[in-house]
Amino acid sequence: MDDKLNKLFTDFKGSNILDGFDSAELDKLKLASFITPENMDYFRDLLQVGWLSGQLSSSGPMPNSGQIVTTGALTSNATTTLYSPDNGEVWVIAALSGQKTTVSTANFQFYLEDAAGNKAYLCDFNGTSGAIPINEGGFVTPIYFDNKTSLKVSTTLIAGSYGTITATALLSRVR
Numbered sequence: 001m002d003d004k005l006n007k008l009f010t011d012f013k014g015s016n017i018l019d020g021f022d023s024a025e026l027d028k029l030k031l032a033s034f035i036t037p038e039n040m041d042y043f044r045d046l047l048q049v050g051w052l053s054g055q056l057s058s059s060g061p062m063p064n065s066g067q068i069v070t071t072g073a074l075t076s077n078a079t080t081t082l083y084s085p086d087n088g089e090v091w092v093i094a095a096l097s098g099q100k101t102t103v104s105t106a107n108f109q110f111y112l113e114d115a116a117g118n119k120a121y122l123c124d125f126n127g128t129s130g131a132i133p134i135n136e137g138g139f140v141t142p143i144y145f146d147n148k149t150s151l152k153v154s155t156t157l158i159a160g161s162y163g164t165i166t167a168t169a170l171l172s173r174v175r
Contacts, residue, residue: 074167098153
């Protein structure tokens with residue numbers, strides 16, 4: 001296709017697209033376009049720009065997308081959404097943990113839930129220490145999830161005083 005007719009070329013002509021171009025910009029360009037025979041070169045160019053700018057991965061997590069997500073203070077018998085991906089996003093869960101301020105026994109249930117309320121449990125773990133590394137409680141990575149599901153945690157006090165309790169997840173975006 002003639003570069004003068006290519007939307008990606010005309011939108012960014014004369015700029016260094018590799019500096020400051022992030023995955024959100026890549027998504028905006030993708031979502032603003034329609035798949036038609038006339039746009040095939042545009043989508044090929046979009047893939048190349050995504051790979052060259054390091055904002056698209058064909059082999060794993062996207063660069064600079066890792067984040068630690070934590071809840072606020074939870075109470076016993078509480079269910080909280082840790083993370084819900086946006087449309088088109090896919091995330092991988094690398095680690096889960098629970099923390100509490102008192103020496104007591106608490107139960108953490110981490111799971112994925114869809115809009116219909118169906119649940120896929122990732123781990124169910126009881127612990128008495130201050131920081132509870134869920135990865136030692138049977139959780140196996142990688143677990144991928146998208147906008148059709150949300151990462152949730154339920155907490156229950158088993159024994160002792162509850163104090164303050166939080167749940168944390170380490171996530172990276174893969175698409």
